[in-house]
Amino acid sequence: VKLLDGTSLCSGRLEVKSNQRWSSVCEADFDQQDAEVVCRELGCGAPSVLQGALYGEVEAPMWTKEFQCGGQESALLDCRSSGSARNTCSPGKAVGLTCSEPxxxxxxGGASRCAGTLELKQGDWRPVSDLISVWTLKTAASVCRELDCGSAVSVGDRKESSDRPVWRIISDCVQPGSALRECVxxxxxxxxxxxxxxSGKQVTINDCHLINLQ
Structure with a gap:
């Protein structure tokens, strides 16, 4: 399975490969339990949005049978499917799926979850190395956004007393909407x-008026 034309590895239009051919899936043949299996298979978090044509329409062939997943399967093609085949799918009904980021x-080690040593999990948790010339506030801002922690206030390096296993990141790869793991x-x-x-999660209040009560 893969998700195409989304904003990250965990969002996009769903396509399924079988017999060396990729097919889109009709919204009527796909439900929340199926979405849970796809998100798990891709290494993403739980499904958050399931909507037809959310990531564009396509001329690709359509998967012709309804998926009947229980939600616990490790791969979509492990799920049962209906015996009857669907010949048509209404325009705008190709499955678009957004899974939460892992x-x-x-x-x-900081004062809150929005401050401290930056760590990344790729099998195990390790800190990210610092090359002071490339870790800018702009790079850091993308990480803060990924963490739902507002904007970047400061970024710098901390010297430890001894070497330890760390991840090296291509800082130019870190962009708004991308995931840090894609840049290891x-x-x-x-x-x-x-x-x-x-800065921490920002709360925006629109059209509010403060009234002084005497």
Whole structure:
């Protein structure tokens, strides 16, 4: 399975590969339990949005049978499917799916969950190395956004007393809407790691008027 034309690895128009051919899936043949299986198979978090044509319409062939997943399967093609085949699917009804991002980025050791040492999970949790010339506030802002922690306040390096396993990140790859895990290049040992402080989740209040009661 794959998700195409979305904003990250965990969102897009669903396509399924069978017999060397990729097919889109009709919304009528797909439900929440099926979505849970797809998100799990892709290594993403739980499904948050399931809507036809959310990520564009397509001329690709349509999957012709209804998926009947229980929700616990590890792969979509492990699910049972209906015996009857569907020949048509209404325009605008190709499945678009958004899964939540996996919980694979965190800040630890700070005053709140939005400050501290930047750590990334790729099998195991390790800090991210710091190359001070490339970790800018703009790069850090994308990480704060991914963590739902507002904007970046500061980013810098912290020297530890000894080397430890760390992840190396291509900082130019870190963009708004991308996931930090997509930018990992390698693991090595270093004593220089990223410390990051975000502003915290922002609350926007529109059209409010303050009234002084005398």
């Amino acid at each position: 919980d694979d980025v965190r800040l630890v 290049t390698s693991s090595f040992y270093s004593s220089s790691i990223v410390d990051l402080t975000c």
